[in-house]
Amino acid sequence: MTRKCIKNGTIVTASDTFFGDILVDDGIIVMIGVDLDAEGAEIVDASGCYVFPGGIDPHTHLDMPFGGTVTIDDFESGTIAAAYGGTTTIVDFCLTTKGKPLASAVNAWHAKSKEKAVIDYGFHLMVSEVTDDVLYELPKMIEEEGITSLKVFMAYKNVLQADDGTLYRTLLLAKEHGALVMVHAENGDVIDYLVKQALSLGQTDPIYHALTRPPELEGEATGRAAGLTGLADSQLYVVHVTCAQAVNAIAEARMKGLRVFGETCPQYLTLDRTYLERLDFEGAKYVWSPPLREPEHQQALWDALWNGQLQTVGSDQCSFNFKGQKELGRGDFSKIPNGGPTIEDRFSLLYSEGVRKGRLTLHKFVDVVSTTSAKLFGLFPQKGTIAIGSDADIVIFDPMIERTLSAATHHMKVDYNAFEGMQVVGEPVSVLVRGEFVIRNKTFVGKPGSGQYLHRKRFGEQHKLPAVPSNGYAIT
Numbered sequence: 001m002t003r004k005c006i007k008n009g010t011i012v013t014a015s016d017t018f019f020g021d022i023l024v025d026d027g028i029i030v031m032i033g034v035d036l037d038a039e040g041a042e043i044v045d046a047s048g049c050y051v052f053p054g055g056i057d058p059h060t061h062l063d064m065p066f067g068g069t070v071t072i073d074d075f076e077s078g079t080i081a082a083a084y085g086g087t088t089t090i091v092d093f094c095l096t097t098k099g100k101p102l103a104s105a106v107n108a109w110h111a112k113s114k115e116k117a118v119i120d121y122g123f124h125l126m127v128s129e130v131t132d133d134v135l136y137e138l139p140k141m142i143e144e145e146g147i148t149s150l151k152v153f154m155a156y157k158n159v160l161q162a163d164d165g166t167l168y169r170t171l172l173l174a175k176e177h178g179a180l181v182m183v184h185a186e187n188g189d190v191i192d193y194l195v196k197q198a199l200s201l202g203q204t205d206p207i208y209h210a211l212t213r214p215p216e217l218e219g220e221a222t223g224r225a226a227g228l229t230g231l232a233d234s235q236l237y238v239v240h241v242t243c244a245q246a247v248n249a250i251a252e253a254r255m256k257g258l259r260v261f262g263e264t265c266p267q268y269l270t271l272d273r274t275y276l277e278r279l280d281f282e283g284a285k286y287v288w289s290p291p292l293r294e295p296e297h298q299q300a301l302w303d304a305l306w307n308g309q310l311q312t313v314g315s316d317q318c319s320f321n322f323k324g325q326k327e328l329g330r331g332d333f334s335k336i337p338n339g340g341p342t343i344e345d346r347f348s349l350l351y352s353e354g355v356r357k358g359r360l361t362l363h364k365f366v367d368v369v370s371t372t373s374a375k376l377f378g379l380f381p382q383k384g385t386i387a388i389g390s391d392a393d394i395v396i397f398d399p400m401i402e403r404t405l406s407a408a409t410h411h412m413k414v415d416y417n418a419f420e421g422m423q424v425v426g427e428p429v430s431v432l433v434r435g436e437f438v439i440r441n442k443t444f445v446g447k448p449g450s451g452q453y454l455h456r457k458r459f460g461e462q463h464k465l466p467a468v469p470s471n472g473y474a475i476t
């Protein structure tokens with residue numbers, strides 16, 4: 001049945017809260033109001049629940065070769081887990097290879113995702129060099145594929161790291177063609193020196209991963225990237241911000257009027273550096289770059305979300321099994337594959353740790369887990385809100401359910417949960433993508449391959465919504 005009426009929920013967007021019904025037809029929201037006439041529609045009862053726009057996760061790495069291995073969650077397990085967690089759209093990083101056409105990387109990413117994704121998805125391009133070939137091809141990727149965001153790494157020396165000239169040229173190109181440059185901001189050269197020094201002293205445990213990547217090096221790189229953005233009069237999105245130093249650099253750039261935006265991730269808001277000290281090499285489970293920080297940085301990140309210095313929360317889903325993958329770094333922390341499993345718990349953690357603990361308002365919660373990502377990445381208002389004409393990507397969320405996050409109950413393939421044992425309150429009970437249930441009463445009912453590829457708009461452009469049916473109107 002394509003027509004549905006979601007009844008009696010508390011509908012929350014980034015700007016409004018109202019009680020009522022949502023009528024969905026053919027995947028689109030066609031009416032919002034009180035006591036809607038739902039004749040011919042399937043009734044979905046949302047009483048006692050919040051009705052949120054589907055989460056948008058702007059930062060995932062599914063089925064991606066990295067650190068000498070490949071992330072264990074692919075577009076099937078990763079998007080099923082995302083859906084369970086209340087996320088209906090992801091933007092995944094397409095890894096390009098130096099010397100090879102960008103199109104071959106994009107085609108490979110289409111092949112990984114097409115038959116598998118259960119929610120909608122787009123791609124960012126990771127750019128590690130700017131050659132004449134890349135300069136020629138990039139505009140085509142933006143125009144033909146709708147890939148309107150490009151990531152540049154300032155760290156991972158000799159692997160993905162690009163130099164400042166490459167970053168600057170990418171910023172210029174992005175300005176010219178309406179793309180958003182994303183940056184992994186850490187000073188890779190100094191980190192390389194510190195890592196070699198630690199290893200030469202026999203300091204090989206996971207904790208040295210954090211000790212060789214101090215927050216000053218994240219703050220320095222963030223400020224440098226922001227400065228180059230100003231010079232290029234371009235736009236920048238700093239991924240996975242972890243510390244006060246980087247927040248300050250972003251805030252300073254924004255105060256100067258620069259188009260600089262920042263994302264943090266659930267792990268940096270809820271976990272700290274002591275996790276890397278866990279015995280029996282368990283600390284390897286908590287190796288991310290940039291690393292987990294001292295607890296005081298968490299407050300800086302929550303404050304920055306509250307006051308708008310940071311705008312989004314991405315998962316940076318990049319999962320490796322502890323057994324056989326994280327273990328590649330036993331005896332040498334620099335060989336531990338970087339990243340962790342976060343796609344499933346992002347939305348609930350932000351609600352439970354953010355809204356429930358008074359660190360985010362309900363509207364700010366929706367904004368940082370969905371709406372602003374839609375705006376920055378060319379998906380709004382097709383995605384990221386509940387409005388007439390928008391896709392019916394909807395999360396029915398029971399705010400009273402108490403549960404414990406655990407690998408025993410999660411839906412990712414990966415063999416551990418980064419938030420194991422953490423108590424959260426609130427759970428998505430049903431999740432719809434374009435009006436079809438993917439999760440219904442906490443059970444997966446979707447179909448691999450039903451997720452659609454999203455051709456995204458250029459930076460600053462909006463989607464035109466389909467015409468509203470003649471009887472479509474909103475009562476608020």
Ligand SMILES: NC(=O)NCCC(=O)O
Pocket residue numbers: 061184240287288289290316318338339340
């Ligand atoms: N963040 C992390 O440790 N792994 C994923 C790759 C990246 O985003 O740098």
Ligand SMILES: [Zn+2]
Pocket residue numbers: 184239240289
């Ligand atoms: Zn990164």
Ligand SMILES: [Zn+2]
Pocket residue numbers: 059061316318
């Ligand atoms: Zn990442």
